[in-house]
Amino acid sequence: MVNLPLRISFQQTTKTAPYLCTMLSISNRGNRMPPSPIRKLVPYAEAAKKRGTKVYHLNIGQPDIETPQQILDAVRNSDFKVLEYSHSAGNESYRKKLTEYYSRAGINVSPNEIIVTTGGSEAILFGFMSCLDAGDEVIIPEPFYANYNGFAVEADIVVKPISSNIESGFALPPIEEFEKVITSKTKAIVICNPNNPTGYLYSREEMEILKKIIVKHSLYLFSDEAYREFCYEGVHFSAMHLTDVDEHVVLMDTISKRYSACGGRIGALVTKNKAVLQTVMKFAQARLSPPSFAQILAEAAVDLPANYFEKTKAEYKLRRDTIIKRLNDIPGVFCPNPGGAFYAIARLPIDDADMFCQWLLESFSYQNKTIMLAPASGFYGTSGLGKNEVRLAYVLNVDAINSAMDCLGKALEEYPGRTVET
């Protein structure tokens, strides 16, 4: 369904084959389901740690920033007696509070236009399932968040990637590229803004271009805005700020990165489209309710002092400035300056990022340290793209980033698969 590297499908078939000798079989959907793009690197990271090598994890978006004490305390000081199901759409008190949060972001919604989900993941899945049928298509600028592939397989829909490229800093592909892949089966465009994995922040002009496309072709715009607060160049222009397209826009949101609360598993699907809300609500009722503890935390988070995001953003900006400078100072490395989120994609002077990332963990160390990176190929829908690119998550402090960049510089000098600088 999704255009995955052949290698992955093949590995999977090989692994499950021994169990096919009984008639009990795994579904084709299950076989098609993509494994995590970094999963195959995990055993190498574990082995490196066992050898006593320190591994800097730049491969995942798990921030080291502390969850604000006062929102953890909201849970720790709670005094209910029964851990009950919440409303399937989330506690009403939380949804009311969320409207204040959205209002401050210039997004005017009512509590009934919000369905609280189990992480942003569930918002994406519910959106796909409610608006698309098997075989329907979504267009996603690539590279994109790899788990969109998984949710597409779950919903049995087809991802049509259109390529953004590192030379343009991963800007929105031109309108013609969208129109080339639009068919009668195209139902939606998915964007992540600011973007994971590129860090690209879409401009107002780009958002207006998307508006033209969704109106002309009657498409939904699914907008994943998990990193809304983390914009370092310019301001965030939400899909919900677009006028006259209320029926088209479905916001997928999460508190995971915003408050360093990934384990809470609280997200939201927000839209003014009543038919979508009614439909998503049926999916929400089937799974009964989102987690209760973390709804308390999320509700308290709306009352964090106004300077909370300023401080967090300043910290991430410092890390971004550090990592981008350090990357571009390494001979043969190119990394565009990301406008937001906490990711960057860098092009390295290497033959194959999958092999390089494995080599870093298996065969390299510098001062008994190494780094774990995510090969960018896992974020492209088109096979063969991103082969010499990696994604770096700047979720570590500046000292750790500097040490990690020392490692990367040394590694690129030593790596046997280094390519000639271009």
Add this chain to the structure above:
Amino acid sequence: MVNLPLRISFQQTTKTAPYLCTMLSISNRGNRMPPSPIRKLVPYAEAAKKRGTKVYHLNIGQPDIETPQQILDAVRNSDFKVLEYSHSAGNESYRKKLTEYYSRAGINVSPNEIIVTTGGSEAILFGFMSCLDAGDEVIIPEPFYANYNGFAVEADIVVKPISSNIESGFALPPIEEFEKVITSKTKAIVICNPNNPTGYLYSREEMEILKKIIVKHSLYLFSDEAYREFCYEGVHFSAMHLTDVDEHVVLMDTISKRYSACGGRIGALVTKNKAVLQTVMKFAQARLSPPSFAQILAEAAVDLPANYFEKTKAEYKLRRDTIIKRLNDIPGVFCPNPGGAFYAIARLPIDDADMFCQWLLESFSYQNKTIMLAPASGFYGTSGLGKNEVRLAYVLNVDAINSAMDCLGKALEEYPGRTVET
């Protein structure tokens, strides 16, 4: 897909129709997704409360039993600084601890044979998605937990109900009934043991019959054992106790009812089938992790004193004895004695349970009190069955149950749609 009453599909189409005038449409899957069977009664319950009428909620499985203080305290006394993603399969410490819990239930599993899920709901969905493709069939004895229909729509699979009936106390239908509906597309049998909504507890003999069927026809046995501890007649015989069918059995579990912790959203999928585990793991990775707070609670729950379940079970047994006696004492009412869980299905001397349940909330009160029940039709896959049956959840204390039964007795005297006793 699922054999739902025509009325439901029709209502849904009517409701979404105004939004179809744009080309933006809801998916057929979304339209097929069944609403909660009690959803249409909720506005009537709210109106009754606004009029000042007390409503006894026997309609949902939300226990009033307090969540054990010491497991709530495990969360409240936690001192981590970052609310991180857990492992996609759940914290290793929790999975290790869970093996102790299962061992006490006579189920020998290793931590790697457990994948912690977001509620039992997600375990069911992941099981369906991993083992069945679009159009594949599962056999489920009806009446069954209504949300199986929802997960079947999400996975695009077909539920083939086979009827158990109130006269036999909802015992497992005979083997011939299974074989009548088995086709080349049949991949699994789903049971809930003890059963929601009937309270039926499957005997060892019945489980051995299921074993014969799954071996002969190479089927998975998905066993939902949410109510394992609440057995009042005989002992629980788990699907995991069956010998020589390790590859066939997939256990779907949850802490929701066990510890009165429904809002935690912690469940588990447990199996010894490695191909299923590997596949479910990919679905688990796509949604990143189950909720972190409630994993702390769930881990602490394994250390509850041995008499915790004795006390809880004694309380539920008292409620069951009370409600079953009171029900059968009402002229024209028949309710078999359920062996487990905290539900019962009763046959009432009425024309239509949907109308009766609405009438109870809209037009009836006794001493300014009324009751909310779940019409049983929503739990049958075959249209037309269960029309004069209701499901009662005995999740209220004995005094409340007695008052509720007073109401029901009076209501059945007054209800205009009362039928002649048979």
